[in-house]
Amino acid sequence: MFRSLGTANYRLWFIGALVSNVGTWMQRTAQDWIVLTELTNSDAAAVGIVMALQFGPMLVLSPHAGLLADRFDKRRILMLTQGVMGVLGLALGLIVLTGMAQLWHVYVFALLLGIASALDAPARQSFVSELVSDDNLSNAVALNSASFSAARMIGPAVAGVLIALIGSGWVFLLNALSFLAVLISLQRMRTETLRPVTPASRSRGQLREGFRYVAGRPDIVIILVIVFLVGTFGYNFPIFTSTMATVEFGAGAEAFGLLSTFLAFGSVTGALLSARRDRPRMRTVFLGAGFFGLATLLAAFAPSYWLFAAALTVIGVMSQVLMTAANSMVQLTTDPVMRGRVMALYMAIFVGGTPLGAPIVGWVANAFGPRWALGVGAASGILAAVLSLLWMIRYQHLRVRVVVPRRHRPRLAFAHDGDAAGRRAAAQKAADELRDAENVTRRT
Numbered sequence: 001m002f003r004s005l006g007t008a009n010y011r012l013w014f015i016g017a018l019v020s021n022v023g024t025w026m027q028r029t030a031q032d033w034i035v036l037t038e039l040t041n042s043d044a045a046a047v048g049i050v051m052a053l054q055f056g057p058m059l060v061l062s063p064h065a066g067l068l069a070d071r072f073d074k075r076r077i078l079m080l081t082q083g084v085m086g087v088l089g090l091a092l093g094l095i096v097l098t099g100m101a102q103l104w105h106v107y108v109f110a111l112l113l114g115i116a117s118a119l120d121a122p123a124r125q126s127f128v129s130e131l132v133s134d135d136n137l138s139n140a141v142a143l144n145s146a147s148f149s150a151a152r153m154i155g156p157a158v159a160g161v162l163i164a165l166i167g168s169g170w171v172f173l174l175n176a177l178s179f180l181a182v183l184i185s186l187q188r189m190r191t192e193t194l195r196p197v198t199p200a201s202r203s204r205g206q207l208r209e210g211f212r213y214v215a216g217r218p219d220i221v222i223i224l225v226i227v228f229l230v231g232t233f234g235y236n237f238p239i240f241t242s243t244m245a246t247v248e249f250g251a252g253a254e255a256f257g258l259l260s261t262f263l264a265f266g267s268v269t270g271a272l273l274s275a276r277r278d279r280p281r282m283r284t285v286f287l288g289a290g291f292f293g294l295a296t297l298l299a300a301f302a303p304s305y306w307l308f309a310a311a312l313t314v315i316g317v318m319s320q321v322l323m324t325a326a327n328s329m330v331q332l333t334t335d336p337v338m339r340g341r342v343m344a345l346y347m348a349i350f351v352g353g354t355p356l357g358a359p360i361v362g363w364v365a366n367a368f369g370p371r372w373a374l375g376v377g378a379a380s381g382i383l384a385a386v387l388s389l390l391w392m393i394r395y396q397h398l399r400v401r402v403v404v405p406r407r408h409r410p411r412l413a414f415a416h417d418g419d420a421a422g423r424r425a426a427a428q429k430a431a432d433e434l435r436d437a438e439n440v441t442r443r444t
Helices: 008-037 044-055 057-071 074-097 103-131 134-165 168-187 206-215 218-233 237-248 253-275 282-300 305-333 336-352 354-368 370-395 417-443
Strands: 398-403 411-416
Touching: 008 044, 008 074, 008 103, 008 134, 008 168, 008 237, 008 253, 044 103, 044 237, 044 354, 057 074, 057 103, 057 206, 057 336, 074 103, 074 168, 103 134, 103 305, 103 336, 134 168, 134 253, 134 305, 206 218, 206 336, 218 282, 218 305, 218 336, 218 354, 218 370, 237 253, 237 305, 237 354, 237 370, 253 305, 282 305, 282 370, 305 336, 354 370, 370 398
Parallel strands: none
Antiparallel strands: 398 411
16 A cells, blocks of 8 residues: 555655645635635635636646646756745735735735646646656555645644634745745655656647647546546535535534545545555546545535534545546556646646636535535536446446346446457357357268
8 A cells, every 4th residue: 555655755755745735735724714704704706716716727827837747857847836836825924914915815826826836736746657666656646645635634624723723824824834845855856766757859739749649548538527527516625615614504713624624534545545456447437436426415415514524524535536546547548758748638627627616616605505516516426427437338348237146235247348249259159160060960
């Protein structure tokens, strides 16, 4: 489960990223909280706008950021982008501490952070392949997800306590300080043991080349469709948790942060379960999407705070199983020289869909209540599962049947037509040989 940590460079990266991610989740929690309680009157749409501004640049800049990741030193790109994000956190914290913060300030900083994150994401995603061997790549991707999810578990809980004790401004400053950890880890890496990919040569049409590559890969296209659906309408967790905590259950900052911790605990569990697998499969994506949709539907009907928190744990497990499998499949099956551009498109669709979905989900929460917003998320997971199943039937010749063995409960069985066709062909060949032998015997 933890075999990638045996690599010194990956171990440095894992520790630095964990500290930085904890700070990032602290800032996100504080940011959502001041928008909801200090700068607006529980306006979920405002939270959706902040998310849209923060993740919107991913849609526009990701193709160019992916090309940069394929052409330049990823480690140096990360040092630049991580430093810029630390400075932005510092500036926002000072504005909040001085009492000058207004809603438009948060909007501006969310946009600037989104630009830096858009340039950072493709390099960060594809940099993992330079830290570990191909055999450990799937494991490293899963452990990255576990690190991110552990930070989601720790960060909001710590932020909730700190907001109540010292205020949101200090949380932003602590986030700025946390970026030093990842910068130090990048600086101390042994560059001679890295596995850099040969940079893509400078030529015309490289962006179009990346799109053509993806268009010619139906397996990647279906994963991107699934990631778009669930990432756009199902992964609006700040809206779900903040509105359910404040509107439905009348909870405070500590309880709001605790909900994110339950979600992250499930995510850590799902990531570690994924780390045990050598290679991801499309079947895992299908099951993850389906159970994500069902768990989100259960959360929408949860009658109490603690039952809602329990449902969030299941949502965390399934969301991580789904996204870890999707990410690993794309990275492992992509030509290394195209990996930056393909992962940029992946991140653009995953994160960049938020500007489309977050305002819609926020509007649904305002107009009809947060439970209906959760219903939108549930529908996205169920639809994604249906599409992945149809794709497996079409391209992998998958067939599903109900098996009722003796003394056991009915269960679904999956079989590929390719395997069945092979067995049928072998049986037909044996029958033909037997018939020919019988004909020869009669003639004799």
